[in-house]
Amino acid sequence: MSEAEAEPVAATGPTILVVDDEPNLRRVLGAVLQRDGYNVLVASGGREAVRMAKEQPVDLLVTDFLMPDMSGLEVLSAVRGNHPNVRALLISGHGTVRSAVDAMRLGAFDFITKPFDVEQVRATVKRAFEAPDAESPAPAPGAAAAAGVAAGRSGGRTDAAGVGRDLVGGAPATERMKEHLLRAAASRVTVLLLGESGTGKEVAARLLHNASPRKRGPFVAVSCAALPDTLLESELFGHEKSAFTGALAAKPGRFELAHGGTLFLDEIGDIPHITQVKLLRALQEREIARIGGVKTIKVDVRVVAATNRDLWQAVQEGTFRADLYYRLNVVPVALPPLRERREDIRPLAEHFLALAAGENERAFPGGIAPEALRLLEAHDWPGNIRELQNALAHAAVLSDPGAHRIEADALPAAVRQGVAAKPAVLRAVSG
Structure with missing residues (x-):
């Protein structure tokens, strides 16, 4: 036989x-x-x-x-x-x-x-x-969008309406990004957000979480670049009492805190090699061990990572593990820089002006003056959406008392003078 x-x-x-x-x-x-x-x-x-x-x-x-x-x-x-x-x-x-x-x-x-x-x-x-349900093949783009809109209206798995509402702008590059987020949201696989600094990666991660089946679970964000190497491992995986000097009590890590939800790892390319090894194990085995602990802890976490670096280049240079790269890069989503979605500058500027006016108890019924808007749309925005938001906050604060709109002279000097942007080019590798 x-x-x-x-x-x-x-x-x-x-x-x-x-x-x-x-x-x-x-x-x-x-x-x-x-x-x-x-x-x-x-x-x-x-x-x-x-x-x-x-x-x-x-x-x-x-x-x-x-x-x-x-x-x-x-x-x-x-x-x-x-x-x-x-x-x-x-x-x-x-x-x-x-x-x-x-x-x-x-x-x-x-x-x-x-x-x-x-x-x-x-x-x-x-x-x-x-696992609660089997992974389904990725739907065709049109089908994904249609299904997402229907689910958003009925309280189903994918809240496409929420994604569309919170991501301001309708440029072709923005619409492609929205669709990719929708397609990724319905799955539980790891997502890697690729984009220059200031392109809104955490906003995209939150929207992806809110449109996913895990939306009722926690969303936990970690800036890997903001923590020294000695603290990052403890932040991610937790520690037991007396695991090291100063560990006066046991502390759960971000993986445990994100159980049942989404863990957002920003600037993933900055984590040290030893932490890369432990992160790879957590992704493979769905379990972690606290520093100083002797038992493993099961974690049900969907990981969304983000970087402004070329991770594939880092793999070639030996600073980033290839096996971890493949684990993270299952579904890459590119976030376009603002200079590639200029149609969105006006709606974004109006959105940020409304926020800044409210925070500073100001009112600008005339909105943004034509000359100011021309300067905003001509600027290359090396700092992307974050720079635009700061520019509108700057203008709202420095506008003359009683001004009914934002004039060109209230904008930051870099915008008025048209300082050219020289951003680092990020190459999106689709695996």
């Missing part, structure tokens, strides 16, 4: 289909998962796996990525034709990690790199079945 026809061990648990062209790996995985109570089917290649999936139900697909007859991605796509909600775990060699990340974008639950520890596979399989 072939392995696919071998008499299975009696089991009452979910059905797992293991696909790999390496006989030893198939046997080991099959035996381990059967001992855990799963009903295990094994196939030596993609075509055999697809045939088996047509004949019987499959709850989880565990497949190698590179096989002679079909790739793991092709197997996943074909099996989903019969079982749309099947969960998938990809096994990849070092050279196929990027492809495994692509599979996660199409709905795979997770991926494991070779060589792997059997216990890691067991834990990942367990998490796959404990």
